[in-house]
Amino acid sequence: VNLKKHFPVKAGVFRRTVGQIKAVDGINLYVKKGETLGIVGESGSGKSTAGRMFVRLYEPTEGKIFFKGQDISHLSERELFRSVRKNIQMIFQDPYASLNPRKALKSILNEPFATHGLYDRNTRTQKMAEVLLKVGLSPAYMNRYPHELSGGQRQRIAIARALALHPELIIADEAVSALDVSIQAQILNLMKELQAEFGLTYIFISHDLSIVRYISSRVAVMYLGRIMEFAHKKSLYENPLHPYTKALLSTVPVLRKKGAKPRERIVLRGDLPSPANPPTGCVFHTRCPAAIDICQHTEPHFYEIRKEHFVTCHLYKNCKMT
Ligand code: SF4
Ligand code: MG
Numbered sequence: 001v002n003l004k005k006h007f008p009v010k011a012g013v014f015r016r017t018v019g020q021i022k023a024v025d026g027i028n029l030y031v032k033k034g035e036t037l038g039i040v041g042e043s044g045s046g047k048s049t050a051g052r053m054f055v056r057l058y059e060p061t062e063g064k065i066f067f068k069g070q071d072i073s074h075l076s077e078r079e080l081f082r083s084v085r086k087n088i089q090m091i092f093q094d095p096y097a098s099l100n101p102r103k104a105l106k107s108i109l110n111e112p113f114a115t116h117g118l119y120d121r122n123t124r125t126q127k128m129a130e131v132l133l134k135v136g137l138s139p140a141y142m143n144r145y146p147h148e149l150s151g152g153q154r155q156r157i158a159i160a161r162a163l164a165l166h167p168e169l170i171i172a173d174e175a176v177s178a179l180d181v182s183i184q185a186q187i188l189n190l191m192k193e194l195q196a197e198f199g200l201t202y203i204f205i206s207h208d209l210s211i212v213r214y215i216s217s218r219v220a221v222m223y224l225g226r227i228m229e230f231a232h233k234k235s236l237y238e239n240p241l242h243p244y245t246k247a248l249l250s251t252v253p254v255l256r257k258k259g260a261k262p263r264e265r266i267v268l269r270g271d272l273p274s275p276a277n278p279p280t281g282c283v284f285h286t287r288c289p290a291a292i293d294i295c296q297h298t299e300p301h302f303y304e305i306r307k308e309h310f311v312t313c314h315l316y317k318n319c320k321m322t
Helices: 047-054 077-083 105-115 121-134 139-143 151-163 181-198 209-215 233-238 243-250
Strands: 009-018 021-031 036-040 062-067 088-091 169-173 201-206 218-223 226-232 302-306 309-312
Touching: 021 036, 021 047, 021 201, 021 218, 021 226, 036 047, 036 209, 047 088, 047 169, 047 201, 088 151, 105 121, 105 139, 105 151, 121 139, 121 151, 151 181, 181 209, 201 209, 218 233, 218 243, 226 233, 226 243, 226 302
Parallel strands: 036 201, 036 218, 088 169, 169 201
Antiparallel strands: 009 021, 009 062, 218 226, 226 309, 302 309
16 A cells, blocks of 8 residues: 555554553554544454544554654654644543533633633634534533533533644544434534534544444444454445454444345354454454454455455455455
8 A cells, every 4th residue: 555645644554562562553544634534443442542643642652643744653742732733633532521620611612722822812712702603502601611511512612622723633532422322413413514614634433333434434443453444434334345344234233225135143252352462363363253274373464455445354365356
């Protein structure tokens, strides 16, 4: 894969070691401007670690992260602050934990401006009012406190704070997982509207395949720190190649046309192995219904099977589909 072609954001071949745990072990991903990359995986798959590396909350142990063509993998905090901090923001699962409960929302929303020393007081107040309106809240909310808000409203505040500095990339880690389904839909739709309005690029991390399907343009499936499959949403959901992706999708209820054959549910044997001690060969081989001999001792490559459809599996070694 010629990674250099894919701008503005790409993260290439890196290997992070957390203690002895290879939380993320050699992944190749990219997202193009204005798109949403969904990263889906079970807990412990390394997806959050990957997300934190992309914003450089973690420094990669190996490999490179590019943002708009710039290698940000090993920039110092000062250099990051100057070049990319404003441009890449992160939203987390539990806004209650990320919003200081003792601070009124106006001081929470003031943080990004204060950090970067931007604007005078009046301009800041005006910008805060604007950004609140953008996330569907009245500027009167500035004087409220996080505990006075519902979960959905708190997530709107977290989005407002992320938006304040007009970033180009927002990384959302399980951003709607703690919310009720109807509120989830509202927040996802809000994120889509904001994306269209500001040309935002998202990396959306979730364990929920339906949510990822709804919001993403491109999807990566992670398992034990590796990317099992990476493709355009349509290609991945309608034509999954990797045995793990097939098993995951088989558990998601789908609307079928009348008379269409139901998708057979694939039940994986065994439990998720510990990332501290991943299986040899293909990391998925202990649970894979399609495993062959080679899988036990040889790690499969990341094959591009169709245009921009990648899969890490020996079964596709000699395939080139178009
Ligand atoms: Fe299954 Fe082997 Fe493919 Fe791994 S490489 S997913 S074990 S068939
Ligand atoms: Mg996580």
